[in-house]
Amino acid sequence: MRAATEQVLRPEEIPQACRQLTEEGARLQMAYAWFPEPGEPPEVLYLADRKPHEPFALLRCRLSGTEQSLDSLAPRFPLLGWYEREMMDLCGINFRGHPEPYPLVLHEGAHAVIPPLDPRYPHDQMVSFTAEPWQLPPMEGSDVQVLPFGPVRGDVLESAQIVFYYIGEAILHCHPRLFFKHRGMEKRFEGLLPELGVLLAERISGVDSVAHSLAFCQAVETACQCEIPERAKYLRVALAEMERLYNHLYYLGHLCHTTTLKVGEAQGKLLAEQCKQLNGIFTGSRFLRGLLKPGGLRRDLDLEALPQRLRKLEPEIAAYMRALETTNSHLDRLMTTGRLSRKTAFDEGATGPIKRASGIGRDLRSDHPYAAYAHLAMEKIPVRTDGDAHARAQVRMEEINNSISLLLQALENMPHGPVETKLSAQAGAEGLGWCEGPRGSTYYCVHFDGAGKLARVKVKSASFSNWRVFPFTVHDTNMMDYAINEASFGLTMAGCDR
Numbered sequence: 001m002r003a004a005t006e007q008v009l010r011p012e013e014i015p016q017a018c019r020q021l022t023e024e025g026a027r028l029q030m031a032y033a034w035f036p037e038p039g040e041p042p043e044v045l046y047l048a049d050r051k052p053h054e055p056f057a058l059l060r061c062r063l064s065g066t067e068q069s070l071d072s073l074a075p076r077f078p079l080l081g082w083y084e085r086e087m088m089d090l091c092g093i094n095f096r097g098h099p100e101p102y103p104l105v106l107h108e109g110a111h112a113v114i115p116p117l118d119p120r121y122p123h124d125q126m127v128s129f130t131a132e133p134w135q136l137p138p139m140e141g142s143d144v145q146v147l148p149f150g151p152v153r154g155d156v157l158e159s160a161q162i163v164f165y166y167i168g169e170a171i172l173h174c175h176p177r178l179f180f181k182h183r184g185m186e187k188r189f190e191g192l193l194p195e196l197g198v199l200l201a202e203r204i205s206g207v208d209s210v211a212h213s214l215a216f217c218q219a220v221e222t223a224c225q226c227e228i229p230e231r232a233k234y235l236r237v238a239l240a241e242m243e244r245l246y247n248h249l250y251y252l253g254h255l256c257h258t259t260t261l262k263v264g265e266a267q268g269k270l271l272a273e274q275c276k277q278l279n280g281i282f283t284g285s286r287f288l289r290g291l292l293k294p295g296g297l298r299r300d301l302d303l304e305a306l307p308q309r310l311r312k313l314e315p316e317i318a319a320y321m322r323a324l325e326t327t328n329s330h331l332d333r334l335m336t337t338g339r340l341s342r343k344t345a346f347d348e349g350a351t352g353p354i355k356r357a358s359g360i361g362r363d364l365r366s367d368h369p370y371a372a373y374a375h376l377a378m379e380k381i382p383v384r385t386d387g388d389a390h391a392r393a394q395v396r397m398e399e400i401n402n403s404i405s406l407l408l409q410a411l412e413n414m415p416h417g418p419v420e421t422k423l424s425a426q427a428g429a430e431g432l433g434w435c436e437g438p439r440g441s442t443y444y445c446v447h448f449d450g451a452g453k454l455a456r457v458k459v460k461s462a463s464f465s466n467w468r469v470f471p472f473t474v475h476d477t478n479m480m481d482y483a484i485n486e487a488s489f490g491l492t493m494a495g496c497d498r
Contacts, residue, residue: 001445003222003432004047004056011061011070018046018073021057026050027346031083033091034447034456038119041065042091047432047443052367056432069094079349082468090117105179108132116187119455123190137175139165144172151180158493166479174474178467178496185498189457194220194294194425197454201444202289204459205495210243211437213292216457218370219444220294223431224423232296232419233372234410238303239288240371240435241407246275247438248396248403249317251490252324255393258487259333267320274313282306296420307411314404321397334390338473338485341387350469351462352440353399354489357384357391364436376409378402389488425452437462439490463495
């Protein structure tokens with residue numbers, strides 16, 4: 001696969017190869033499977049991030065036709081646990097010795113005739129369901145109570161069921177049941193041309209439209225060996241930072257909502273709204289959709305007046321963040337809430353502001369620069385070590401300052417010229433693309449079929465990674481802090497469920 005160094009291995013060689021990569025300083029990012037030919041055994045691929053500025057590493061193994069199974073790596077590399085369960089549900093692969101061999105994506109009562117991601121599975125056929133009881137982890141103790149919260153929750157929260165085991169207000173265990181809104185987005189890419197695939201990518205998570213479409217476009221461009229024009233690279237940076245800016249401001253406002261700081265909530269959401277209005281004025285889309293395409297941008301953008309509007313807004317944003325950091329009632333609810341240790345963040349696959357708040361200073365914009373980030377001066381990556389809700393808010397506040405700086409640099413150094421180049425899909429090509437979105441790292445792996453159409457698109461979203469990490473911050477906490485803790489993660493269900 002282009003953009004990664006590749007090893008083709010036998011199934012029994014995979015565990016040792018993964019151990020060797022991690023011993024060399026690499027971090028596993030994801031695993032997925034695909035079927036190169038209908039009716040043929042699947043391939044399983046493992047992606048690892050090496051040290052900054054080094055190529056990604058990809059391990060590939062083809063399973064045999066007699067036994068589609070592998071040894072589970074989840075006991076050694078916990079972050080792979082969900083990816084292996086996803087492959088069990090959607091690709092029909094068995095992972096021997098998995099510590100949690102339960103369905104993840106397909107809930108109880110799902111009956112798929114063949115694995116849904118098998119190319120032979122009909123695109124227009126929904127998985128049939130029958131009513132079956134769902135299983136909960138056993139919990140001993142006469143005083144322990146069980147509270148299923150959701151999947152329909154109050155306010156505007158997306159569908160998710162959080163099952164609490166608790167005594168009084170003390171939470172002993174948190175068991176999330178997600179994927180109620182699984183839409184089969186990866187299946188929907190099959191058979192599409194890249195020009196249509198980008199429209200699907202930017203709708204996976206509405207508030208991460210640029211992150212998903214940018215990672216997808218770069219994966220396609222890598223597969224097709226397409227170099228986009230310089231102006232398009234700078235415009236992509238501008239759009240990505242505009243998306244980060246309104247997301248982080250809305251995040252701060254919503255966090256104030258959970259701490260009952262009503263004035264802070266109103267101010268944060270007003271600033272986020274003003275940023276979205278700027279998006280609409282300068283691009284025609286408040287959520288920055290319909291702008292990117294494989295090969296560049298769909299059309300040129302006139303952002304000449306944006307720096308003036310942004311500089312006018314900048315002092316208001318700075319004053320707002322200073323006020324938050326001096327409001328004791330707000331800080332008191334954030335400090336020590338939902339602590340995530342560095343080890344757990346690393347082992348379980350935390351990403352974005354979540355991992356940086358736990359002491360892991362990695363950011364794809366500087367570690368593996370894309371678009372025009374290599375030509376811009378990026379401030380020091382914000383890192384905190386406390387790993388609590390306050391640290392996660394502080395990281396995002398510093399990222400707001402970084403985003404404004406990067407956005408102004410991109411606008412001031414914007415070259416003239418075309419914004420798109422012709423792209424020709426190559427039969428059988430494969431490519432990897434990535435983007436550091438507002439919630440963390442987003443990866444796309446694309447595989448083309450013999451006709452130059454998409455045969456398989458794997459999406460690694462930030463919320464999928466961070467939802468796996470989140471329960472570790474809930475155990476042994478209390479009910480009063482739960483809403484604050486969840487808000488401090490800035491999760492989306494759409495990005496996780498896909």
